[in-house]
Amino acid sequence: MSSEKQIINDHSRMRAIFIGEYGVGKTSLMKSLKDDSYQADIHFSSDYYTPSKVVERNGLKINVLMWDTYEQERFKSLGKIYFRGTHITFIIYDKTNKESFDAIPEWIHTADERCGPEIIKILIGMKVDDKEHEVITYDQGKAIADQFNIPFLELSSQQPSEINVIEFAVDRALEKHIEGEHVTYTPYVPHWYDCAC
Template sequence: MDVYSEEEKTEDYLFKIVLIGDSAVGKSNLLARFARDEFYPNSKSTIGVEFQTQKMNINGKEVKAQIWDTAGQERFRAVTSAYYRGAVGALLVYDISRRQTFDSVGKWLNELHTHSDMNVVTILIGNKTDLKDAREVSTDEGKDLAEAQGLFFMETSALDSSNVTAAFQTVVREIYNILSRKVMSNEFKQDARSMGNGKTVVLQGDDPNLEGNNPDPKNGGGCC
């Protein structure tokens, strides 16, 4: 993760997030809806590298999410390792009206884990909930798969905006929470090292200044 900080200024965090999944599941429209509140009913497969940067405020910190689209490469199964490099979050999208795109989820998870850190925060997205009459994948099936794989889960519609912002925010917030716990832990270790000159440093809850600084043991779960 890239972390930038300036003295006496709010820290800036830049998180790279990738959109993955079969062609025509609506990845580009999800990004367009989130980043620009736009939707293209006749959009063609993305050609060339495309990403959008969105700013969010979490706990008083400015967080920038740099969201990458697969640039149409998924049609040729040629999504390269460079696309995944540095990613700390992923939205794995399938189309609820096309079961074959749901069946491909395992393949995409394998590719994600092959080319990136196993700890990438991932949310499984069942897109196109506006196509109720054409649904081929039930909500429960999506939930069950996400639970089995340890993923967040949400159903969305880029057409009517349902849950689009919530899906992206879920990933960004969880990345931020994980980073905050790591930074906190590293600060405690650094304090122990820097104050080690023959003295014992006890990192427990006895010091009132440390209250509330213990990492939250709960790892958030996602739902629809």
């Protein structure tokens, strides 16, 4: 059995989080990802939801749970529990907002500190369709991604992307595992998941 099949068989769930400054488009991106050709399972619990997307590889399935910050970044109150058990971190900035771009190194540091430097990190510049108000170019985004040696994408929540972002992230995670970088896949569901309180 290949390394890829073994890792999927043993751990069929991945946790992906979306981080970045307030208002950069994290929630909109999540909604656009769950609304494409894949059917997302939405888990409701009081005031939040967690969409998930199934990615198939070699006939096997990985269920990717997507977690938003639920505006906690406004209060600098993202606790360790939010990062616990994470496999994939999407670091989001707004191409029309320089402050959100300048905050990228801090968010990368936070992801490394809370999840470990081996965590899959993908940088995404949002609002690529808003050329009139753009202040951050593609080259600037690519340069900082190269500086931290992480993949880089530009997207719009209003327009379909040629790249399936979740599949891209899962493939990168599997690639790192096969390359021997020892990404650890430990299924994790917070104690307040599906809480009825």
